[in-house]
Amino acid sequence: xxxxxxxxxxxxxxxxxxxxxxxxxxxxxxxxxxxxxxxxxxxxxxxxxxxxxxxxxxxxxxxxxxxxxxxxxxxxxxxxxxxxxxxxxxxxxxxxxxxxxxxxxxxxxxxxxxxxxxxxx
Amino acid sequence: xxxxxxxxxxxxxxxxxxxxxxxxxxxxxxxxxxxxxxxxxxxxxxxxxxxxxxxxxxxxxxxxxxxxxxxxxxxxxxxxxxxxxxxxxxxxxxxxxxxxxxxxxxxxxxxxxxxxxxxxxxxxxxxxxxxxxxxxxxxxxxxxxxxxxxxxxxxxxxxxxxxxxxxxxxxxxxxxxxxxxxxxxxxxxxxxxxxxxxxxxxxxxxxxxxxxxxxxxxxxxxxxxxxxxxxxxxxxxxxxxxxxxxxxxxxxxxxxxxxxxxxxxxxxxxxxxxxxxxxxxxxxxxxxxxxxxxxxxxxxxxxxxxxxxxxxxxxxxxxxxxxxxxxxxxxxxxxxxxxxxxxxxxxxxxxxxxxxxxxxxxxxx
Numbered sequence: 001x002x003x004x005x006x007x008x009x010x011x012x013x014x015x016x017x018x019x020x021x022x023x024x025x026x027x028x029x030x031x032x033x034x035x036x037x038x039x040x041x042x043x044x045x046x047x048x049x050x051x052x053x054x055x056x057x058x059x060x061x062x063x064x065x066x067x068x069x070x071x072x073x074x075x076x077x078x079x080x081x082x083x084x085x086x087x088x089x090x091x092x093x094x095x096x097x098x099x100x101x102x103x104x105x106x107x108x109x110x111x112x113x114x115x116x117x118x119x120x121x
Numbered sequence: 122x123x124x125x126x127x128x129x130x131x132x133x134x135x136x137x138x139x140x141x142x143x144x145x146x147x148x149x150x151x152x153x154x155x156x157x158x159x160x161x162x163x164x165x166x167x168x169x170x171x172x173x174x175x176x177x178x179x180x181x182x183x184x185x186x187x188x189x190x191x192x193x194x195x196x197x198x199x200x201x202x203x204x205x206x207x208x209x210x211x212x213x214x215x216x217x218x219x220x221x222x223x224x225x226x227x228x229x230x231x232x233x234x235x236x237x238x239x240x241x242x243x244x245x246x247x248x249x250x251x252x253x254x255x256x257x258x259x260x261x262x263x264x265x266x267x268x269x270x271x272x273x274x275x276x277x278x279x280x281x282x283x284x285x286x287x288x289x290x291x292x293x294x295x296x297x298x299x300x301x302x303x304x305x306x307x308x309x310x311x312x313x314x315x316x317x318x319x320x321x322x323x324x325x326x327x328x329x330x331x332x333x334x335x336x337x338x339x340x341x342x343x344x345x346x347x348x349x350x351x352x353x354x355x356x357x358x359x360x361x362x363x364x365x366x367x368x369x370x371x372x373x374x375x376x377x378x379x380x381x382x383x384x385x386x387x388x389x390x391x392x393x394x395x396x397x398x399x400x401x402x403x404x405x406x407x408x409x410x411x412x413x414x415x416x417x418x419x420x421x422x423x424x425x426x427x428x429x430x431x432x433x434x435x436x437x438x439x440x441x442x443x444x445x446x447x448x449x450x451x452x453x454x455x456x457x458x459x460x461x462x463x464x465x466x467x468x469x470x471x472x473x474x475x476x477x478x479x480x481x482x483x484x485x486x
Contacts, residue, residue, distance in 0.1 A: 032343075033159045035437040036412045036444070038466070054466065056414050058158040058437050059343055083412070 004107055005116035006067035011091055017104060021097045026120045028090035031057040037079040037086055039096060045071045048106060053096060068106040074098035129175035130264045130321040131328055138339050146239040148176035151341040161340035162347050162439040165310055169270035170340035171331055177265055178241030179318060182232040184255035191225065194251055196386040198377035202227045207290045207305050209375050211367060212247060217388030218363040226292045226305060233303065237357050264324035269314030271483060272336040277315050280330045284315060289484040297327050311352025311482045351438045351445060353406060353477030359417055360404060360433040360447055368395035370404045402430060403455040406477040407446040413465050414444040420464040421450055429454045441479045
């Protein structure tokens with residue numbers, strides 16, 4: 001199991017051809033208190049760079065862009081009622097989707113933790 | 122526009138307190154502190170919050186009959202404004218739109234005016250050009266600090282006892298730790314509180330005296346915006362502008378009876394007509410039924426899908442506990458209780474027209 005990071009501040013934890021996806025702690029901190037999360041539905045497919053959701057903080061709305069091609073197999077429905085989970089635990093309880101990867105080759109275009117840390121430094 | 126943003130006399134203090142500085146109307150201002158927008162908002166509703174509003178334009182008007190002369194630019198009865206009183210008003214244009222909103226105080230030997238940061242470049246020449254025989258002096262050497270919230274009287278009163286005796290919309294000169302300040306009981310949060318004009322070299326010292334109170338925390342522009350939105354107070358440039366009339370903006374309360382009847386201000390024709398016949402659209406409160414905030418620019422539709430207006434301010438209301446918004450809708454749809462749709466990212470979200478404000482105003486009358 002490996003975790004990758006995108007320049008749009010998503011993390012993606014991969015197990016075989018499935019993965020869990022969310023926004024990074026750095027992104028959550030920049031956004032401030034999150035008050036609303038708009039998510040896609042199970043079964044929807046997307047390509048890398050497609051908008052796959054919107055996170056709204058007290059300050060503003062921010063789009064979430066897909067770091068890879070894939071299909072949504074599970075949505076974290078608890079965020080609809082408690083969007084604050086995304087602020088409090090962005091890299092664990094505040095996950096957004098479980099996805100099926102269509103093209104695992106794309107993972108090589110993402111960053112590992114050290115590279116991401118350098119990216120946001 | 123390439124000019125470096127200006128800094129208020131409290132800039133170093135903001136940085137020391139962990140303020141996240143952003144460019145706002147050409148000024149480097151704190152949008153929030155480590156407490157966060159939500160926490161600062163609640164601080165203001167429950168205790169007291171301190172805001173640096175030194176970016177706003179402070180202006181002294183000196184001369185004979187200043188109040189009467191201001192009536193040629195504004196639909197307010199400023200000639201009747203008694204010494205020690207402050208009044209909300211606006212400059213109107215010939216088309217009956219709003220050029221800016223402002224607070225005018227009768228300070229006895231002069232009038233003291235506070236205008237928006239983004240409009241001071243317009244307002245000062247506007248007054249200088251039209252107020253004949255009046256000396257218009259823009260004040261650059263004083264900070265302006267707002268202390269707002271149910272504990273504001275205790276916080277300000279501890280170092281300035283006479284502040285306790287002021288009522289809402291009253292103003293006085295007062296000594297704070299040996300510094301001569303102008304203290305006015307008013308604000309932009311819907312809460313009781315004060316705006317205090319302080320000489321710049323003493324601004325940090327006086328501000329620290331307020332912040333030394335355990336009930337007072339600094340708050341930034343983020344909380345200032347969510348507080349004023351919940352309080353149903355207009356933001357110039359968003360909710361009101363040169364196109365919107367004060368009658369459309371539901372600001373008729375700010376036009377005193379004599380002025381409504383007599384006119385004699387720019388745009389009186391439209392404003393008096395709209396008072397008599399009703400405006401075509403109205404600024405209303407809008408409460409989304411779901412959790413999605415509806416922000417500036419979102420289209421408002423009737424339930425049948427026809428476009429009836431637009432959101433002008435919107436976001437999450439921490440005290441309201443959900444999204445809140447203001448916007449213009451066609452008058453036929455402006456009655457509280459009317460169901461509407463908000464087009465958020467292409468999807469129709471149900472919402473309801475509601476009376477403003479979203480939270481009860483706690484002024485000390």
